[in-house]
Amino acid sequence: MNAPGVRLDDAIGMKHGAGGRAMRALIEQVFAPGLPPMRVEGVGLSAMDDGAALRIGDRFLVLTTDSHVIQPIFFPGGDIGRLAVAGTVNDLAMMGATDALALTFSVIVEEGFPRRDLERIHESVRATCEEAGTTIVTGDTKVMGRGELDGIVLNTTGIGMTDRVVRDCGLRPGDRLLVTGTMGDHGLAVMVHRHGLDLEGDLISDVAPLNDLIRRALEAGRDAVVALKDPTRGGLASALHEMASKSGVGILLEERAVPLSFGVRSAGELLGIDPLHVANEGKAVLGVAPEAAEEVLACLRDHPLGRNAALVGTCLPDHAGKVILDTGFGRRLLTEPEGEPLPRIC
Amino acid sequence: MTDQASAELKFRDPSRARELTRALAHVVRSLGRAPVSVMHVCGSHEQAIAKFGLRAAFPRELDVIMGPGCPVCITDVPEVDEAVVLAKQGVRIATYGDMLRVPGTVESLADTRAKGARVDVVYSVAHAVELARQSTDDVVFFASGFETTAVATAAVLLRDPPSNFSVLSAHKYIPPVMEIVAEMPETRVEGFLAAGHAATITGWGIFEPFVERHRLPVVVAGFEPLDILAGLVSLVDVIREGVPRVVNAYPRCVTREGNRAAQEKLWSVFRPVGGRWRGIAHVPNGNLRLKDEWGHFDARKRFDIDLSSLWDHAPATLTQECICGDIMAGISSPSDCRLFGIECVPEKPVGACMVSSEGTCKIWHQYGGHPDRMGVLA
Numbered sequence: 147m148n149a150p151g152v153r154l155d156d157a158i159g160m161k162h163g164a165g166g167r168a169m170r171a172l173i174e175q176v177f178a179p180g181l182p183p184m185r186v187e188g189v190g191l192s193a194m195d196d197g198a199a200l201r202i203g204d205r206f207l208v209l210t211t212d213s214h215v216i217q218p219i220f221f222p223g224g225d226i227g228r229l230a231v232a233g234t235v236n237d238l239a240m241m242g243a244t245d246a247l248a249l250t251f252s253v254i255v256e257e258g259f260p261r262r263d264l265e266r267i268h269e270s271v272r273a274t275c276e277e278a279g280t281t282i283v284t285g286d287t288k289v290m291g292r293g294e295l296d297g298i299v300l301n302t303t304g305i306g307m308t309d310r311v312v313r314d315c316g317l318r319p320g321d322r323l324l325v326t327g328t329m330g331d332h333g334l335a336v337m338v339h340r341h342g343l344d345l346e347g348d349l350i351s352d353v354a355p356l357n358d359l360i361r362r363a364l365e366a367g368r369d370a371v372v373a374l375k376d377p378t379r380g381g382l383a384s385a386l387h388e389m390a391s392k393s394g395v396g397i398l399l400e401e402r403a404v405p406l407s408f409g410v411r412s413a414g415e416l417l418g419i420d421p422l423h424v425a426n427e428g429k430a431v432l433g434v435a436p437e438a439a440e441e442v443l444a445c446l447r448d449h450p451l452g453r454n455a456a457l458v459g460t461c462l463p464d465h466a467g468k469v470i471l472d473t474g475f476g477r478r479l480l481t482e483p484e485g486e487p488l489p490r491i492c
Numbered sequence: 493m494t495d496q497a498s499a500e501l502k503f504r505d506p507s508r509a510r511e512l513t514r515a516l517a518h519v520v521r522s523l524g525r526a527p528v529s530v531m532h533v534c535g536s537h538e539q540a541i542a543k544f545g546l547r548a549a550f551p552r553e554l555d556v557i558m559g560p561g562c563p564v565c566i567t568d569v570p571e572v573d574e575a576v577v578l579a580k581q582g583v584r585i586a587t588y589g590d591m592l593r594v595p596g597t598v599e600s601l602a603d604t605r606a607k608g609a610r611v612d613v614v615y616s617v618a619h620a621v622e623l624a625r626q627s628t629d630d631v632v633f634f635a636s637g638f639e640t641t642a643v644a645t646a647a648v649l650l651r652d653p654p655s656n657f658s659v660l661s662a663h664k665y666i667p668p669v670m671e672i673v674a675e676m677p678e679t680r681v682e683g684f685l686a687a688g689h690a691a692t693i694t695g696w697g698i699f700e701p702f703v704e705r706h707r708l709p710v711v712v713a714g715f716e717p718l719d720i721l722a723g724l725v726s727l728v729d730v731i732r733e734g735v736p737r738v739v740n741a742y743p744r745c746v747t748r749e750g751n752r753a754a755q756e757k758l759w760s761v762f763r764p765v766g767g768r769w770r771g772i773a774h775v776p777n778g779n780l781r782l783k784d785e786w787g788h789f790d791a792r793k794r795f796d797i798d799l800s801s802l803w804d805h806a807p808a809t810l811t812q813e814c815i816c817g818d819i820m821a822g823i824s825s826p827s828d829c830r831l832f833g834i835e836c837v838p839e840k841p842v843g844a845c846m847v848s849s850e851g852t853c854k855i856w857h858q859y860g861g862h863p864d865r866m867g868v869l870a
């Protein structure tokens with residue numbers, strides 16, 4: 147993935163961790179250069195996919211890692227522990243490895259952090275592992291001085307096996323795009339909670355392990371499922387841009403087909419935040435060959451985590467790397483968010 | 493998804509939008525010439541046009557120009573400087589979030605705050621009064637906005653605020669700037685789309701003398717996609733008829749007289765005075781300042797604001813290339829600006845239009861710029 151024209155600043159800004167173009171530029175310009183080549187065939191760092199895949203015999207070992215910082219640690223619908231497990235399980239699933247063999251769990255915690263909160267996080271980690279059919283097999287613990295860290299940082303690494311690696315760059319003109327449910331729930335729930343905005347409506351994070359849902363979809367669609375991505379930071383807009391750009395296709399997104407909960411829609415309008423720009427932690431985007439799209443959609447909708455799944459877009463042969471939004475009134479380009487969106491304060 | 497369907501807004505019905513789009517193309521083409529140029533004078537109109545992708549649906553012969561409709565963007569440099577100097581003098585400033593990053597001669601309020609000054613972001617003038625009540629220190633509300641927000645400021649002053657509260661008014665009054673734009677020699681504007689929310693206060697009758705003087709039609713329009721499309725159909729229709737008049741295309745909110753009680757409040761506290769709008773011109777009666785009898789709540793009277801301390805600094809070089817003024821006057825588009833999206837981005841704005849959520853450049857940046865109509869529609 148190249149991010150042409152993005153010049154790296156001299157110092158790291160918040161946007162470099164926000165999952166968008168700035169972060170990809172940082173990886174390309176600082177982290178990736180000069181690394182020794184991969185020792186086996188597969189998908190490596192330069193692909194900047196959801197994880198790596200290494201060929202072992204006729205199968206692939208999928209490996210992914212993720213660090214988690216979130217304020218507040220406990221939020222409506224989840225907490226940092228559930229996020230850490232689901233996030234890594236989902237990254238494995240997005241490469242096609244829906245069976246998460248095992249996870250590692252590292253914690254860096256600030257001196258003075260309440261033991262009660264740690265226990266609460268652990269219980270959530272345990273329950274989410276159970277839900278995802280995986281467990282933690284090794285880990286690491288560090289404590290830093292008061293004020294040297296904001297509460298707690300978690301890191302999880304996951305491994306899984308797959309016969310077929312599904313990439314985020316596999317879209318072809320004509321392929322249909324599906325989302326597995328409503329968009330923007332996690333980002334808006336956390337934002338509203340964090341800013342103490344007193345809004346009516348049930349804004350609840352969607353954080354959940356998706357491996358079972360994706361397994362069913364892959365069983366139903368087989369080779370017709372050509373691309374997978376979870377629209378986390380930067381939301382659906384970022385995920386689609388990345389997929390379009392890596393695949394060399396344009397994407398036409400039907401805004402009115404994108405499922406949004408009433409609470410997300412209202413909060414988005416009120417705060418001036420586009421729900422397509424904020425994170426999801428329990429949703430996936432699937433690129434599916436047109437002839438199999440309806441069947442995969444029906445299969446997703448049969449699953450409790452995919453009840454609101456919808457067909458939302460189509461890949462175009464031209465406009466490579468661009469996402470065109472059909473609003474129902476007209477069309478415009480959907481922009482890729484830079485940095486964390488902030489609520490309008492005016 | 494069912495709640496989504498039930499929440500479907502009446503003024504966001506795409507099938508009615510398509511009918512209006514067809515009607516708009518028909519009436520524009522019946523004029524038999526191009527371009528037909530109209531101007532809106534409201535950031536919220538541009539926001540809705542961009543968000544819903546309406547420009548791609550406008551007929552190619554119709555040029556909808558963005559006018560000076562963002563109160564934050566037209567806040568002049570010396571007004572920002574006054575707030576910056578007050579903050580540097582140790583006075584606590586409360587203002588809307590967008591005002592924080594508007595560039596002054598040397599720095600913005602955000603810069604001043606980063607150096608330790610006390611600058612609070614508030615959601616409303618009432619919130620600023622609350623800050624004053626909780627403290628014995630002086631709190632100055634740096635007030636921006638058109639007549640709609642000025643009414644809120646007036647209402648607060650009329651309700652006996654604490655004596656440590658005062659107002660640094662950068663409030664602006666929209667009707668006079670329409671005169672300026674209409675009289676600009678290079679103007680191509682054949683009619684105005686007036687802002688619905690401002691007209692709820694002033695009433696649509698206020699535009700009648702304007703129409704009389706300039707022989708240009710005015711249509712008052714709301715902010716939903718159908719409101720804007722219907723307003724444009726109506727505006728081009730009046731242009732075609734050739735008899736300029738005022739049309740109220742937002743009758744569910746706007747009356748001829750407007751909100752009398754709000755007008756009384758507005759004019760009992762404020763008086764219109766001439767002043768510069770950033771990048772535009774000196775606008776006679778374009779600024780709203782506190783009347784003399786409200787002098788005890790006027791930060792300009794209460795404090796000695798020494799602007800000269802800032803004036804030795806030369807403006808930054810990039811600022812000199814900024815064309816915000818031309819953009820707000822409707823002469824240029826953000827795409828004509830060399831800095832747009834390159835040196836001037838929302839995180840590091842050069843001009844005020846990239847600061848505010850109602851600024852044309854910020855809106856274009858957020859919504860992917862001027863759609864390449866043919867390309868995007870193909």
